[in-house]
Amino acid sequence: MKLTVNGELSSYYVQTLLLLWFPGEKFPENSEGEKVSFEISAGAENGEAWARARICGEGKCESAEA
16 A cells, blocks of 8 residues: 655554554555555644545545545
C-alpha cells in the first residue's frame, strides 16, 4: 500500500490505524505501482483543526474532509 502523510502526523500511527482495516498490509518506502493508495493531511489554521483523507483502489477513489 502506498501511504502519503502530510502535516504533523506520525506515519507509524497512521500505519497502525490502517492495519485495523488492512491486516498484514506492508508499507514499503518505494511503493510505486501499488494497487491501493492512502493519502492523509492534517493541520490547523486560524485556531481550527482540519483533516483530509483519500483512499484509492480498484479504479475508485473516495475522500473525506473535516
